[in-house]
Amino acid sequence: MHEFSIAKSIINTLDSIAKDRGIKRLKRIWLDVGLLKAVNCDALSFAFNAIKKSYPAIQQSELIVKEIPIGITCKRCGAKKEIFKPIGICTQCGCTELDITSGNELFIDKIETC
Ligand SMILES: [Zn+2]
Structure with a gap:
């Protein structure tokens, strides 16, 4: 499942950030997801919430997904136009x-710690 492997790699990234910076607990994570990535955000949140349970620094955190239009x-x-479906x-x-100027994002925008 596409979303499951994305969630896994986000959590791996967060886990190493937390370890590197000695962060005990992450509170909120903002994720930018371009619509061209064809990510199902509900499935991504579901996968994230399932995987995070094994990570003490992440298990209490909330994932906030921001969809970036194309x-x-x-x-x-x-x-110039911003669209929500590729046309x-x-x-x-x-x-x-057409030149594509956005929509391919998939990165952690911001992290809030406790
Ligand atoms: Zn034209």
């Missing part, structure tokens, strides 16, 4: 040559 810029007319076509001029 940013596109049309190469022909320069129209692959400029709605202004119909051109299919």
Whole structure:
């Protein structure tokens, strides 16, 4: 499962951050997830909550997922748009040559400790 392995790698990252910095307990974790990653956020939270139980520093923490819309810029007319579903076509001029400017994010934005 896609979300399960993502959750696992987030927790591994958090675990090493906590160890490196001597943090006893993480409180909240903000995660940026671009819509192009096609991550199911509910499934990700579920997996996170299941895995975190084995990690004392993380087990009390709350994961807050922020979905980042897909940013596109049309190469022909320069129209910029933020979309929530990949469309692959400029709605202004119909051109299919688009630059993707956001939507591929998958990283820990911020961590709050107790
Ligand atoms: Zn265009």
